[in-house]
Amino acid sequence: MYQSQEHSNEELQAFIEAPGRHIVFLSADWCGDCRVIKPFVQAIREEVEKTADWMDADRDKNLDWASQYGLKGIPAFILFQDGQKVDQIGHGERITPKQITEWYENTLK
Template identity: 40%
Template sequence: MIVMKRYLSQIILLMMFVPVFAQEKSNSGSGDVKVLNASIFTAETAKGVVLVDFWATWCPPCRQMSPIVDEIAKELKGKVKFGKVDVDSNKDLATKYQIRSIPTFILFKNGKKVDQIVGAVEKKDLKDFVLKHVDKK
């Protein structure tokens, strides 16, 4: 009975940490969303339309938005670039762009900040927000 309780306790602990590992992976940036830091930020946002997601690992709305951003990045591949900035690891960037709440999505066009949206939003709203800044051909 004691052995069974010990194993049960270990299983419960393991089950508690599995979602944490999954969430960290989902916020690391998909193949279509590049993880940005101060050393590459300017170069990555200099040309074209770029949506940058300012987020943190401890932020539930950020974790909620991560798969949505990944989906939109796949759908708009070739039209818009997508990046993620962890505000805890990149405090200078968060300060420069006056990030007060997360998630904050800032849209850059040819290196200039043109618009932003704060908070968790519906997929359609975020996609429409991005598309209104894409040049129509």
């Protein structure tokens, strides 16, 4: 069964404010689309971690943080650069591993 990681709002904020590129993957244990995509997330993560840091987070435990960055739904991937939100994908829409990979590659251009 898919289980997301527990991090405090403060831990998430410190993570994205560190210098460099960071991806936050927000999901929840009850989310069907999150469970569907989970088998692919590890492979995506391994590819992304070549150029960015990665953190999994539980949206339900970080509602204030997610709201601060305009998150409307899950699963969602948010890209930050040096503390600034660059882009996001998902936020409640069904997404494929290919869409996630293409989004990340296109965002880096």
